[in-house]
Amino acid sequence: xxxxxxxxxxxxxxxxxxxxxxxxxxxxxxxxxxxxxxxxxxxxxxxxxxxxxxxxxxxxxxxxxxxxxxxxxxxxxxxxxxxxxxxxxxxxxxxxxxxxxxxxxxxxxxxxxxxxxxxxxxxxxxxxxxxxxxxxxxxxxxxxxxxxxxxxxxxxxxxxxxxxxxxxxxxxxxxxxxxxxxxxxxxxxxxxxxxxxxxxxxxxxxxxxxxxxxxxxxxxxxxxxxxxxxxxxxxxxxxxxxxxxxxxxxxxxxxxxxxxxxxxxxxxxxxxxxxxxxxxxxxxxxxxxxxxxxxxxxxxxxxxxxxxxxxxxxxxxxxxxxx
Amino acid sequence: xxxxxxxxxxxxxxxxxxxxxxxxxxxxxxxxxxxxxxxxxxxxxxxxxxxxxxxxxxxxxxxxxxxxxxxxxxxxxxxxxxxxxxxxxxxxxxxxxxxxxxxxxxxxxxxxxxxxxxxxxxxxxxxxxxxxxxxxxxxxxxxxxxxxxxxxxxxxxxxxxxxxxxxxxxxxxxxxxxxxxxxxxxxxxxxxxxxxxxxxxxxxxxxxxxxxxxxxxxxxxxxxxxxxxxxxxxxxxxxxxxxxxxxxxxxxxxxxxxxxxxxxxxxxxxxxxxxxxxxxxxxxxxxxxxxxxxxxxxxxxxxxxxxxxxxxxxxxxxxxxxxxxxxxxxxxxxxxxxxxxx
Numbered sequence: 001x002x003x004x005x006x007x008x009x010x011x012x013x014x015x016x017x018x019x020x021x022x023x024x025x026x027x028x029x030x031x032x033x034x035x036x037x038x039x040x041x042x043x044x045x046x047x048x049x050x051x052x053x054x055x056x057x058x059x060x061x062x063x064x065x066x067x068x069x070x071x072x073x074x075x076x077x078x079x080x081x082x083x084x085x086x087x088x089x090x091x092x093x094x095x096x097x098x099x100x101x102x103x104x105x106x107x108x109x110x111x112x113x114x115x116x117x118x119x120x121x122x123x124x125x126x127x128x129x130x131x132x133x134x135x136x137x138x139x140x141x142x143x144x145x146x147x148x149x150x151x152x153x154x155x156x157x158x159x160x161x162x163x164x165x166x167x168x169x170x171x172x173x174x175x176x177x178x179x180x181x182x183x184x185x186x187x188x189x190x191x192x193x194x195x196x197x198x199x200x201x202x203x204x205x206x207x208x209x210x211x212x213x214x215x216x217x218x219x220x221x222x223x224x225x226x227x228x229x230x231x232x233x234x235x236x237x238x239x240x241x242x243x244x245x246x247x248x249x250x251x252x253x254x255x256x257x258x259x260x261x262x263x264x265x266x267x268x269x270x271x272x273x274x275x276x277x278x279x280x281x282x283x284x285x286x287x288x289x290x291x292x293x294x295x296x297x298x299x300x301x302x303x304x305x306x307x308x309x310x311x312x313x314x315x316x317x318x319x320x321x322x323x
Numbered sequence: 324x325x326x327x328x329x330x331x332x333x334x335x336x337x338x339x340x341x342x343x344x345x346x347x348x349x350x351x352x353x354x355x356x357x358x359x360x361x362x363x364x365x366x367x368x369x370x371x372x373x374x375x376x377x378x379x380x381x382x383x384x385x386x387x388x389x390x391x392x393x394x395x396x397x398x399x400x401x402x403x404x405x406x407x408x409x410x411x412x413x414x415x416x417x418x419x420x421x422x423x424x425x426x427x428x429x430x431x432x433x434x435x436x437x438x439x440x441x442x443x444x445x446x447x448x449x450x451x452x453x454x455x456x457x458x459x460x461x462x463x464x465x466x467x468x469x470x471x472x473x474x475x476x477x478x479x480x481x482x483x484x485x486x487x488x489x490x491x492x493x494x495x496x497x498x499x500x501x502x503x504x505x506x507x508x509x510x511x512x513x514x515x516x517x518x519x520x521x522x523x524x525x526x527x528x529x530x531x532x533x534x535x536x537x538x539x540x541x542x543x544x545x546x547x548x549x550x551x552x553x554x555x556x557x558x559x560x561x562x563x564x565x566x567x568x569x570x571x572x573x574x575x576x577x578x579x580x581x582x583x584x585x586x587x588x589x590x591x592x593x594x595x596x597x598x599x600x601x602x603x604x605x606x607x608x609x610x611x612x613x614x615x616x617x618x619x620x621x622x623x624x625x626x627x628x629x630x631x632x633x634x635x636x637x638x639x640x641x642x643x644x645x646x647x648x649x650x651x652x653x654x655x656x657x658x659x660x661x662x663x664x665x
Contacts, residue, residue, distance in 0.1 A: 025459060052490065060482025063448020064455055070437040071387070071456035090479070095445055099438045101662045103430040104421035107437050108665035139663045164665040 001183060007036030007176040009149035011043055013156035014076075016186055018047050021161055023074040026051040027065050030080035033116045035176035062088035062113070066096040066166070069111040076160060082115035082170060083129040096166040097140030112159045113168045118210060118260050119297055119308050120173035128297035128304075130261035135168040136237045136270065142167040142191060143237040145259075147212025149180040151235055154189030162188060172210035172260065192239035196248070200230035203254040203318045206245055206271055208234040211258040211290075211309060218314035229318055237267060242274065249279040254321040258290035260309055266291055288317040328543055330624035336380055336542055337619060338633055340372040340612045343396035344587055345641040346405050350395060350412055350426075351574070351582045353645075360413055365426040367580045368396035370540075370572035371499055373611035375400045377545035378467055378497055381553045387435040387453045389446035389468040393499075394429050394439045397469055401434045405640065406647035415651035422654045423662065435464075444470065444477035447496070451487045451562070454494035458559055465493065465556040467549070472500040475526060476517055484530045484564075493556035495549065496532075496564045498523065499539060501575075503568040505608040508538045511566075527564035539567030540611035570609035573602050589634045592616040593627060 004012070010031060018024055029051045031040045044051065054061035058079065065075040079085045085092065092113060099107045117130045136143045142165050146152040152171065159167045197212060198219050207215040212233045219229040232248050234241065249255055255275055259267035268289035275287055293307035328336070347367035354361040368375060371393070379388065379400035390397040398408050403419070411418025412426045419431040427441035437453065440446045450468030457464040474480050475498065487494060500513060500523065513523045520526055527534045537548050545567065552563045574583040584602030587610070591598045595607040606613055619625045625633070 025455075055482070055485055055489065057482035057486055059479045060448050060451075060486050063445075063479065063483065064452035064486060067437075067449035067452020067454075068456040068459075069452070070449065071453040071460075073456045073459060075452075090442060090445065091448060094442050095438065095440055095449060099430075100665050102420060102424045102428050103432065103438065103662075104419075104423050105662040105665065106420070106432045107430060110665075142664075 001181045003179050004149050004182040005039070005176070006149045006152055006178045006180070007032045008039045009153040009182050010156060010171065011036065011039035013153045013160070014043055015046070017157055017160035018050060021074060023072065024050065024160055025068065025073050025075050026078065027054055027061050027075055028078035028080070029053070030078045031114065032176050033080055033173050035173070058084050058087035059091055063091040063095065065111050066091055066109050069109040069166070070099060070107055074110050074160065076112040076114060079113065079115040081127050082117035082131050083126050085113060085115050085131055092135070092141070092166070092168070093138050097138045100165065101140055108164050109166045110164050111166050113166070115168070115170055116173040117170045118172040118174060119292070119304055121304070122299065123297070124299045125296045130292065132168065132170045132237065133261050133266040136267060137265065140166065141238065144169045144191065144235070145209035145237060146171060146235060147207065147209050147233045149178065150182045151189065151233070153182055154187050155191070155235060157186070158188045158190055163191070170209065175210050178213060189235065191236045192241050194235055194241035194244035195233045196230060197233045198229070198231040200228035200252065202228045202252055203256060203321055204230045204232060204248040204252045205314060205318065206232045206234065206248065206255065206257045208237060208259050208267060210260055214309070214311040215258060215314055217311040218318065221311065221315050222318055227318060227322055242278070245271070245274065246279050249275055250282045253282050253284040255283065255287045256290060256314060256317045256321060257287060258309055258314055260292055262294055263289055263291040264294065285321040285323060288321050290314050290317050327622070328546065333619055333624050334633070336376055336546070337615055337625070338637060339376040339380070339400060340542070340615065341634060341637045342405065342640065343368060343372040343376060343399055344612050345637055346399055346408065347396060348582070348586045349409060349641050349645050351580055353413060354579070355582060361426070364578035365412070365580070366392045366578070368393045369574065369580070370609065370611065371501055371569050372396060373542040373615065374497070374499055374539040374545055374567045374569065375469065377542045378549045380546060381550035382435070382465060382467065385435060386464050387437060387450070387466040389450040389466070390436070390439050391446065391470055392427050392441040395426070398429050398431055398434065398436055401436060403431055403434055405644035409644050409648035410651045413648055414653065415648055416654045417647070417651035421658070444474035444479045446470065447474060447479055447483040450494050451483050451492050454487070454492040454561065455490065458493055463557040465495070465553045467495045467497050469497045469499060472498060472502065472513065472515070472523060473517070474498070475523055484527055484532065487562040488530045488532050491561065493559050493561040495552050495556060496527070496562060498564065498566050499569065500566055501569045502571050505570045508540065508568045508570065511536050524564070524566045532562055532564050534564040534566070536566045536568065539569040540609060540614055542611065542615045569611070570605065573605050587612065589613070589616060589630050592620060592630065
């Protein structure tokens with residue numbers, strides 16, 4: 001095991017995947033956004049002939065990636081900030097996501113749509129968005145939301161090298177500088193395998209993406225108050241590891257679901273519905289959701305902090321379900 | 324540049340156009356004569372057959388085409404089986420997509436039709452992407468994307484034009500302008516209430532794209548033009564833009580085409596006055612099937628009897644195809660949840 005930054009682990013995955021698979025072609029190569037230049041710049045040089053830098057034409061270059069995927073390449077399209085993927089929504093939802101079903105399984109589009117989401121700090125309303133609930137609402141897409149450096153490496157490798165379907169890969173911009181243990185060598189994390197990051201008996205905190213480190217911080221605080229929280233890292237929303245969710249709920253009987261996205265038809269809402277639907281008999285208290293507050297993300301730091309689903313809010317929710 | 328096709332090839336292409344015509348007439352019969360068989364709205368390709376037949380004749384099976392809500396006849400022109408196309412249109416298990424696609428999105432990857440989009444302009448960047456893949460793979464495959472003039476109202480059109488030209492993608496943008504007055508098909512103007520450009524072909528030229536305007540009812544003109552451009556795309560050259568100008572068939576009533584003059588009678592090729600009034604003028608001036616039949620009759624590439632025989636044979640093919648489709652089973656209900664993921 002080594003300790004790596006999230007951005008370094010992502011860069012390692014990209015490097016290994018490009019070396020292993022000549023069918024991979026990059027359209028855009030923002031990856032870390034404003035962070036991680038030291039890790040991504042060498043890749044931009046090393047693989048210059050595998051990267052196309054498109055004009056500011058998200059729907060155009062997205063469709064080109066999708067068409068190339070249908071014809072046998074494995075494109076990785078990078079949007080930088082996730083909100084720009086809204087400009088490409090028709091090609092992601094109306095074309096890439098439906099091709100396999102529409103053709104009765106004959107055509108597939110193994111493409112990765114990589115984007116940075118979330119409240120990054122002073123992004124303002126249009127650079128702080130979290131579109132992954134939109135994509136989770138779309139059959140035909142896979143949605144990946146890594147929470148740790150170890151996750152991002154294994155999940156990105158799987159998306160780039162093994163997946164046979166279009167994958168929306170959302171990294172939280174604030175995770176790029178996070179550090180964590182990363183296994184040595186090449187390894188994949190197949191989609192649909194959640195991970196218990198911290199076992200506990202009193203309350204399950206079911207988290208995705210940046211809410212994983214926030215949930216772990218919350219669990220540490222709760223432990224100091226005598227509450228043993230279990231933290232489940234989902235890693236992928238589609239496919240979703242339902243058995244892992246239900247097993248944790250069965251064990252603790254109390255649930256906080258948390259994601260950095262809005263509540264309405266959001267990730268936390270979808271997860272809460274599954275728990276209510278399939279594990280109601282195990283519940284000792286109502287399910288609590290911790291999400292981004294229902295307002296376009298404002299700019300000033302005080303306002304931004306207020307709407308963020310922080311570790312403190314997770315602690316408060318966990319204590320509420322403990323009664 | 325315009326040279327005559329050898330007569331057997333010419334007759335084959337006339338046969339393909341007739342097949343496309345009879346297929347679409349059958350679709351309208353499904354809608355008009357069978358209660359509940361076609362449950363939604365649909366579109367047909369009647370009046371544009373020369374374009375699809377000639378353009379696809381310039382391609383090989385492994386080349387790609389992308390098409391639109393008017394896809395039925397394109398798939399047949401690319402080598403599709405009429406029974407499987409009709410089965411798809413009425414949502415049957417033997418359809419090219421197992422009944423999942425229906426009239427709007429017939430796809431047949433084995434024929435180079437990877438995906439079909441009914442979203443206006445939806446296939447434009449996909450086609451550029453397939454061409455991008457061909458360029459990287461160095462496989463010499465050509466891509467043609469058919470779309471209507473309406474797609475030029477969409478933003479995605481402009482992004483795709485720009486990137487395709489910047490990246491030199493081997494794709495042919497085949498724009499079917501099907502609303503041109505007969506006397507103006509040889510011209511270039513397209514005054515519409517939806518577009519501020521006076522000539523739609525000025526737009527790709529503004530992107531420095533090699534652009535051609537062709538009478539889309541003239542099968543040999545289309546074939547000459549497209550086969551020349553296809554050869555260039557095989558060498559990795561492109562992109563190219565074609566405006567193909569046809570005149571709207573009178574039965575084209577928006578979302579529900581109607582059989583206004585009955586099925587086309589090939590004898591109208593030599594006696595246009597016997598066509599019903601509702602379609603007489605169109606059959607005389609604008610029907611690509613009859614225009615080409617008339618031409619082949621005049622140059623003795625086919626006789627009247629030969630044409631009637633050819634038509635009879637194709638009618639039987641389409642009848643058999645319709646029977647095949649009607650006899651095909653509906654997909655089992657529980658299959659609905661399959662195939663979302665590969």
